[in-house]
Amino acid sequence: MNKYLEINDLGLRDYKEIWDYQENLFQKILQIKSKNSKENLQYETPNFFLFVEHPHVYTLGKSGHVENLLISEKKLAEINASFYKINRGGDITYHGPGQIVGYPILDLENFFTDIHKYMRLLEEMIILTLAEYGLKAERSKGETGVWLDVGTPFARKICAMGVRASRWVTMHGFALNVNTDLGYFDHMIPCGIRGKAVTSLNVELGKTKISLAEVKVRLLKHFLMLFEAEIKEKTEA
Structure with missing residues (x-):
């Protein structure tokens, strides 16, 4: 099992561009798994963790309602x-400058085969990170994500x-509001949940x-601990 992560901080990038990039990495892992299965091989599958900020964008998940x-x-x-x-799963969300978006593109067979556990560990990564800033963050029953004053x-x-x-390979991920312009959330019903407010770390x-940069370091530290993973060192060309 390969528990090494290739980390890539992409800066401020267009949503569609990075969605396509994610898809390419996602399909790369699936192709290796398919080849291993068909030919009884044991090639290692890579794991990626992307950090990115997006220009203002609203995205609607498969189970979401455009209304x-x-x-x-x-x-x-x-x-x-x-x-x-x-x-992705879920309803509508917003991404924009000042928000840390993380896309772990993992072969969960390198870690564990449990999507529920995967989601809870992502939430725990956020909870532990926010605790370092003195905030008591929590899960809200039946509502994926991380909340305050539940x-x-x-x-x-x-x-x-x-x-x-798909086949234990993940894509998409989390969006943590750090210095986010919360006014953009007024143009949607966040995650399709009425009557709940949105906030940011600042x-x-x-x-x-x-x-x-500081928040990313802390997020990654907790991710590595929770997933018992290591960073893959980049080799010089």
Whole structure:
């Protein structure tokens, strides 16, 4: 089993461009698995972890309802945002500058074969990271993602999640609001859940800006611990 991760921080990149990039990595792993199965081979499958920020974009999962996007195509253009129907689970979400988006593209057969456990560990990574900033983050029963003040009238979501998996290979992932412009969430019903607020790390800490680089280091530290994984060192060409 290969528990090494290839880490790639892509910076601010177009959503469709990175969706295509994810698909290429996803299919690469599936092709190796298919070849191993057909020819009784044992080639290792790689694992990837992508960090990225996206320009303003709304994405709708397979089980989502387009009515949860509350604005027209004209208004989308006015606020410089795009919209895509995509192949992950979940409903509608928003990505934008100041938000850390993480795409683990893993062969779970290198770790464990349990999608429920995978999702809970992603949530735990966020919970542990936010604890380092003094925040008590939690899961909300029946609602994937990470929340603050669960069970109170002030419940608010700080991290959304949605994944796709095939033959234990994953893609898509999580979106953690760090310095996010929360006004963009007003144009949708986040994850299709009415009456729940959205927040970000800088708002919770009362700061103008939080270091994205620092948050990424902490996220990756907890991911490696929870998945018992290691970073694959890049070799010089």
